[in-house]
């Protein structure tokens with residue numbers, strides 16, 4: 001069990017999984033916390049890290065006790081510094097570097113989608129650097145709570161890479177196209193106050209208060225209707241995600257439709273091998 005830091009709310013985090021690159025924990029009141037635990041490389045991710053985050057996200061999604069998920073990095077120095085350059089091969093990031101079976105790809109591609117598809121709010125809790133692919137990770141989260149020592153930026157054009165997916169499109173939507181191009185073309189770093197003023201984060205708090213503030217935001221969301229939150233998240237994403245965004249929203253609507261007498265009449269008639277009687281249901285204006 002991880003005890004709270006001085007000044008933090010009394011959150012006792014209980015281990016909820018056994019991983020190598022991350023810590024996965026639950027609070028008693030419905031918050032799941034995923035911590036990238038590689039501080040020696042500023043919490044850079046290798047394929048193993050991303051697979052473990054993905055696995056924890058599946059648990060958090062399926063677990064009915066969990067309402068909100070926090071994604072963070074270990075220690076005060078970094079949220080995440082992006083892909084681990086030491087395992088970057090010529091065809092992507094390598095799952096088994098050095099071995100004949102080493103295969104490169106971008107595991108983070110599917111993770112971005114998984115975070116956006118997850119029907120519960122995902123909150124990035126950022127202390128220190130959110131850089132490169134680590135910056136895109138906070139972008140794809142629903143909210144970002146930043147410590148006053150946070151620093152944000154993209155490094156792709158400096159280190160021979162780029163993310164033209166959510167890393168470009170979402171960023172442009174958040175801060176405007178000109179600013180997004182500046183961020184990518186010049187690879188500058190921006191401090192927490194600058195990030196707040198350009199709409200990149202939701203709030204900035206002293207480092208010592210980061211976890212208690214994040215937990216407070218999570219607890220406020222835990223008071224809300226889970227299905228309304230789910231539908232709002234799907235609605236925000238629908239425009240950006242095109243047909244797959246509409247699909248999410250439509251399937252959510254179908255989830256609700258299943259509980260109506262009208263939908264049940266169709267199901268029951270089929271099972272009873274009779275003609276359905278939809279005549280008693282209103283044709284709503």
Ligand code: S0N
Pocket residue numbers: 040041042044081082083084085086106108109129131132133134155156159161162163164
């Ligand atoms: C984060 C930075 C700014 C921190 O600077 P600071 O505090 O001065 O610390 P350092 O001394 O630089 O670092 C401490 C130790 O950590 C190691 N380290 C840091 N970042 C990484 C990293 N990303 N990979 C491996 N090691 C890292 C340092 O080497 C140092 O180690 P020691 O103590 O042994 O010397 C600064 O560290 C920095 O700028 N880091 C590099 C940032 C970077 O290049 N990130 C990768 C960018 N690319 C991606 O993220 C890929 C994203 C991706 O997967 C993708 C997805 C879809 C489409 C495209 C892509 C794509 O490839 O971009």
